[in-house]
Every structure is written in C-alpha cells, then in structure tokens.
Amino acid sequence: xxxxxxxxxxxxxxxxxxxxxxxxxxxxxxxxxxxxxxxxxxxxxxxxxxxxxxxxxxxxxxxxxxxxxxxxxxxxxxxxxxxxxxxxxxxxxxxxxxxxxxxxxxxxxxxxxxxxxxxxxxxxxxxxxxxxxxxxxxxxxxxxxxxxxxxxxxxxxxxxxxxxxxxxxxxxxxxxxxxxxxxxxxxxxxxxxxxxxxxxxxxxxxxxxxxxxxxxxxxxxxxxxxxxxxxxxxxxxxxxxxxx
Amino acid sequence: xxxxxxxxxxxxxxxxxxxxxxxxxxxxxxxxxxxxxxxxxxxxxxxxxxxxxxxxxxxxxxxxxxxxxxxxxxxxxxxxxxxxxxxxxxxxxxxxxxxxxxxxxxxxxxxxxxxxxxxxxxxxxxxxxxxxxxxxxxxxxxxxxxxxxxxxxxxxxxxxxxxxxxxxxxxxxxxxxxxxxxxxxxxxxxxxxxxxxxxxxxxxxxxxxxxxxxxxxxxxxxxxxxxxxxxxxxxxxxxxxxxxxxxxxxxxxxxxxxxxxxxxxxxxxxxxxxxxxxxxxxxxxxxxxxxxxxxxxx
Ligand SMILES: Nc1ncnc2c1ncn2[C@@H]1O[C@H](COP(=O)(O)OP(=O)(O)OP(=O)(O)O)[C@@H](O)[C@H]1O
Ligand SMILES: [Mg+2]
Numbered sequence: 366x367x368x369x370x371x372x373x374x375x376x377x378x379x380x381x382x383x384x385x386x387x388x389x390x391x392x393x394x395x396x397x398x399x400x401x402x403x404x405x406x407x408x409x410x411x412x413x414x415x416x417x418x419x420x421x422x423x424x425x426x427x428x429x430x431x432x433x434x435x436x437x438x439x440x441x442x443x444x445x446x447x448x449x450x451x452x453x454x455x456x457x458x459x460x461x462x463x464x465x466x467x468x469x470x471x472x473x474x475x476x477x478x479x480x481x482x483x484x485x486x487x488x489x490x491x492x493x494x495x496x497x498x499x500x501x502x503x504x505x506x507x508x509x510x511x512x513x514x515x516x517x518x519x520x521x522x523x524x525x526x527x528x529x530x531x532x533x534x535x536x537x538x539x540x541x542x543x544x545x546x547x548x549x550x551x552x553x554x555x556x557x558x559x560x561x562x563x564x565x566x567x568x569x570x571x572x573x574x575x576x577x578x579x580x581x582x583x584x585x586x587x588x589x590x591x592x593x594x595x596x597x598x599x600x601x602x603x604x605x606x607x608x609x
Numbered sequence: 610x611x612x613x614x615x616x617x618x619x620x621x622x623x624x625x626x627x628x629x630x631x632x633x634x635x636x637x638x639x640x641x642x643x644x645x646x647x648x649x650x651x652x653x654x655x656x657x658x659x660x661x662x663x664x665x666x667x668x669x670x671x672x673x674x675x676x677x678x679x680x681x682x683x684x685x686x687x688x689x690x691x692x693x694x695x696x697x698x699x700x701x702x703x704x705x706x707x708x709x710x711x712x713x714x715x716x717x718x719x720x721x722x723x724x725x726x727x728x729x730x731x732x733x734x735x736x737x738x739x740x741x742x743x744x745x746x747x748x749x750x751x752x753x754x755x756x757x758x759x760x761x762x763x764x765x766x767x768x769x770x771x772x773x774x775x776x777x778x779x780x781x782x783x784x785x786x787x788x789x790x791x792x793x794x795x796x797x798x799x800x801x802x803x804x805x806x807x808x809x810x811x812x813x814x815x816x817x818x819x820x821x822x823x824x825x826x827x828x829x830x831x832x833x834x835x836x837x838x839x840x841x842x843x844x845x846x847x848x849x850x851x852x853x854x855x856x857x858x859x860x861x862x863x864x865x866x867x868x869x870x871x872x873x874x875x876x877x878x879x880x881x882x883x884x885x886x887x888x889x890x891x892x893x894x895x896x897x898x899x900x901x902x903x904x905x906x907x
Contacts, residue, residue: 432818453822460820470815474625486614487821531819 380444381405382539382570383429388438390424390594398424400594401438406572408538411565413581414574415605416591422574423467424594426543429572430464431455443539460488463532465542467574469524471516477527478503478512484531502530506560522553529557533564540564542573546580554580581605618829619836626805630837633801633896637841637889638848640794644787645849645885651783658776665740665772669733669750670760673704679755680731686750687733695746699735707731730757741773791892798896802834806897806904813904823905830897838893842886849885853878 383406390398399421406412414422427433428440431447440447443461450458471480478499485495503509506526516524525545532540542561546554558580565571575581581588582604590598590607598607623630669687671680690696702710707729712718737743743764751762806813816826 430818456817456820456822456825458820459818464818466818470818472812472815474621474812483816483821484819487816487819487825489611 382408384441391436420591421594463537463540467543469528506530578605615828619832629805633837634841641842641845667735667764670757671731672757675755683755697736697738799900802897834893834897838889842889846882
C-alpha cells in the first residue's frame with residue numbers, strides 16, 4: 366500500500382497534483398480524443414475544464430484514473446507516472462482519486478447507502494467505520510432521507526449527488542467531476558457547486574468538466590478550455606468564454 | 610480478506626439473480642446426477658472384471674514319466690519366477706488330487722470306478738501376478754523336461770485376452786467419460802455464469818472504476834459458483850439416494866445369489882456423496898473463476 370499512500374498524503378503546496386506532458390489520445394486513427402496536451406494542475410486548485418461536446422474533457426478524466434492509456438506523452442498524478450504503473454496498482458490509484466462520472470455509474474441493484482458504502486468496502490474499511498461515515502456524507506449532500514432508495518427510484522440530480530457522495534467518502538486529495546451539474550436545474554446546480562467548493566476548501570484538488578457557462582463565470586476560477594482535443598486557453602480567475 | 614463480506618455479497622447476488630442462480634444449480638444437479646449414477650456402475654463393472662482376472666490361471670501338466678528330481682526342478686523354476694514377481698502363487702496338484710477333484714465335479718462319479726488306472730496327469734496350478742504376463746510364464750516353463758509333451762502348458766488364452774481387452778476398454782472409456790462429464794459441467798456452469806456476469810458487466814466495470822481489485826470482485830462470484838455447485842450436487846445426491854433406496858437396493862435383494870454374492874466392491878454411498886458435493890463445489894468455483902477473467906480487464 367505504501368506507494369499509493371503517497372497520493373493521498375499529497376497536500377496543497379507539495380507540487381503539481383496532475384501533469385500532462387504532450388499527451389495524445391487516439392481512440393482510432395480518425396478518432397482523436399486529445400491532441401498533444403501539456404498542462405499542470407497544482408495541489409489544492411479548483412479547475413474548470415470547458416469546451417464543446419467532443420472536445421476531450423471526458424478523455425482527459427479517463428486518462429487520470431487510467432480507464433484508458435495515452436497513445437503518446439506522459440500522465441503524472443500525485444507524482445506517479447501512470448504509464449509505468451503496474452496493472453494491479455491501478456485500483457489503489459482509483460481509490461486515492463474521487464471521481465464523479467458523467468453517467469453517475471451507480472451500482473443498479475444497491476441502495477443509496479450501499480452504493481456509497483461500496484467505495485469504503487473496497488478499501489477494507491470496517492463495518493463500524495462504514496456505519497459512521499455513510500450517513501455523514503449522505504447528510505452532506507442532502508440525501509439523508511433517501512439512503513434506502515435504489516438508484517432508479519431517484520431523480521437525475523439525486524443520482525448525481527449519490528455519485529458525489531461516493532467520490533468523496535474516502536476524502537480523496539483529488540476529486541474529479543465530469544459534468545456534475547449537467548441537466549440539472551439552476552438551484553440544484555448551485556447546491557452541487559457549493560458542495561464542490563466546500564470540498565476544495567478542505568484542501569482537495571477539484572477538477573470539474575462542465576458546459577455550465579453561468580456557473581463558470583460566477584466562480585471566477587482557473588479555466589482550461591479544450592477544442593478538438595487541443596488546449597486553446599488556460600487562464601486564472603477566468604470566465605467560460607475568453608473576453609477580447 | 611473479509612469472508613463475511615464476500616459471502617454476504619454472494620448471497621445478495623444469488624437473490625438478485627434468482628433465475629440465473631437456479632439455472633446454474635439445475636445445471637450442476639444434472640451433471641452431478643449423471644456422474645453419481647455413472648461412478649458406481651463403472652466401479653461395479655470394473656471390479657467384476659478384476660475379480661474374473663484373478664481367476665485366470667495356468668496349468669502346467671506333468672508327464673507321468675517325469676522323475677521326482679525333474680518335478681522338483683520345475684517346482685524350483687516356478688519358485689524362481691515367483692521371486693521375480695511374475696508368479697503370485699502356485700500349487701502342486703497330484704494325480705490323486707486331480708482325480709478327487711474330477712470326482713467331485715461329476716454328477717455320477719461311479720463311472721470313474723471303471724477305470725483301470727488314474728488317467729489324469731499331475732500338474733502345477735499357477736496364478737500369475739499379472740494375467741497380462743501369462744504368455745511369458747508359459748514360455749519360461751513349457752520346454753522343461755518334466756512337462757507332458759502332449760498336454761503341455763495350458764491357459765485360457767482366448768478368454769484371458771478378451772477379458773483383459775474388455776478390462777482395458779472399460780477402464781479407459783470410463784475414465785474418459787468421467788473426464789468429459791466433468792469438463793462439460795465446468796463449461797455448462799461457466800456458460801450459465803457468463804450469462805449472469807454479462808448481465809452485470811456494467812456493474813463489474815463500475816466496481817473497477819471505484820477501485821475494487823480483481824479479487825475483491827471475483828470472490829463473491831466464486832463463492833456464488835461454489836454455493837450453486839454445492840446446492841446442485843446436494844440435490845443430486847438426495848435424488849440418487851432416493852433412487853438407490855427405492856430401486857437399486859430392492860433390485861439387488863430380488864436378484865439371484867449370483868449377483869448379490871459378488872465381491873464387486875463399488876463405493877460407499879457416503880463417500881460418493883462427499884465426492885460429488887466436492888466435485889460440485891470445484892466445478893462451481895472453476896466455472897465462475899474462469900468465466901470472470903474476461904470481464905475484469907477494465
Ligand atoms: N471510446 C471511444 N472510441 C472512439 N472515439 C471516442 C471514444 N471516446 C471518445 N471518443 C471521441 O473522442 C473525442 C473526445 O470525446 P470526449 O468524450 O472526451 O468529449 P467530451 O469533451 O467529454 O464531450 P461531452 O461534453 O459531450 O461529454 C470525441 O470526438 C469522441 O467522439
Ligand atoms: Mg464528456
């Protein structure tokens with residue numbers, strides 16, 4: 366476990382949390398997800414990834430949790446080069462990163478609390494720890510009343526919040542969210558945004574892919590804009606679109 | 610590892626996929642039932658053949674004109690073969706013994722009284738250690754001067770040959786059939802479990818994405834396979850027991866003594882049951898373990 370511990374021990378100020386160096390992701394010769402992307406994200410930062418549909422935001426996130434492997438270039442997370450990472454270390458990487466998936470990726474046959482608990486069980490958390498932590502995090506995302514519901518008994522926004530609760534229940538140092546406010550009404554979006562912001566204030570690095578122009582403009586955080594898999598803008602305290 | 614968690618996960622998945630679990634259990638039930646009916650039958654035939662093999666003997670007929678020294682010489686030759694391990698045991702049958710034996714077997718011994726002298730030769734009755742080596746023993750002794758030129762050395766070459774061939778065929782065919790049955794049931798249960806996993810591949814994918822190791826995902830599936838395997842095998846054993854009590858035991862009791870008296874040792878039912886349930890568990894574990902491999906490469 367020692368090596369994966371490094372990732373969870375990384376604190377703001379310890380150096381970059383994420384480094385992409387000349388990363389290209391080719392799904393097929395004619396399907397390029399990312400094209401020679403170079404950037405770095407410091408620990409403790411809050412970053413928006415923006416760009417039109419198909420610009421490579423989800424590809425970027427999938428590379429981070431090594432759901433896919435880069436065709437060219439190196440991806441470094443928490444000081445670990447993912448290309449050199451042995452297959453059996455990947456689960457430990459994924460535990461150290463919290464990820465809110467674009468399609469929520471909930472376990473269909475399990476209740477809200479069982480879904481969140483699974484992320485703890487995977488790490489070997491004790492039943493006592495699970496009984497304590499799950500209600501706590503469900504309270505934080507405002508789902509305390511729904512812990513026994515199944516995913517298909519929840520609205521999209523509620524499933525979204527279960528996904529966030531599961532991503533954060535291990536208190537990862539890096540939290541990635543792929544369009545966590547997509548298809549949500551403005552009020553719910555703001556609630557989720559505030560939650561991610563609070564999580565960021567505890568020292569967690571947050572990377573959020575989004576189309577939500579209003580939200581990005583309001584937050585005034587670092588914005589990384591992609592187009593056709595290429596970096597077109599990387600700006601601090603920025604808005605969704607560049608202002609000439 | 611936390612076995613309680615994995616068992617709970619396996620039970621949850623059996624409940625959630627009741628139809629597929631039932632299908633897997635029934636698959637094992639059928640395979641184990643066939644295996645369970647076949648093994649004792651195979652052992653029965655095998656041991657009957659073995660018992661016949663025991664009875665393959667060689668008769669070395671001694672010439673009436675042989676001297677005592679020559680007969681002693683033949684006897685020590687046979688002792689030599691015994692020391693080499695070719696001969697299991699041999700006995701001397703004198704002319705009088707042979708006549709007494711014949712008298713016993715005749716329905717009307719009085720005809721023997723008519724004989725002017727004992728026409729039966731003395732002989733050595735030789736039991737080979739391995740019936741397959743009978744020819745070799747014959748070759749070793751047939752040229753000995755004590756051996757009667759006309760009668761020579763006899764053994765039921767034909768019967769022995771056929772018996773031995775039958776024994777070999779039964780042995781290999783039986784083992785091959787058991788092997789095929791076992792492989793077929795691994796594939797069958799594997800196929801059933803593949804259905805279950807295929808229906809849940811997204812679930813497996815999600816588990817991997819939130820940081821589950823392969824074994825963390827695999828254990829519940831393997832336990833699920835083992836539980837279905839044991840359940841199916843146990844049901845098959847119950848079915849076999851019912852059939853044994855209702856049909857086979859009654860049949861043996863009714864059959865004439867030739868059948869019941871046989872020394873054919875088959876296998877005790879308890880051992881058979883233990884063997885079958887163990888086989889069910891192994892088949893279930895292998896079936897799910899092997900099948901899952903393809904789905905874990907995320
Ligand atoms: N598995 C795949 N096989 C082939 N091409 C893919 C695959 N996944 C993504 N792509 C392609 O890679 C490009 C980037 O896709 P990606 O999912 O990263 O976009 P995105 O920015 O997340 O879009 P959205 O905002 O719609 O979620 C797209 O052109 C897409 O068609
Ligand atoms: Mg996307």
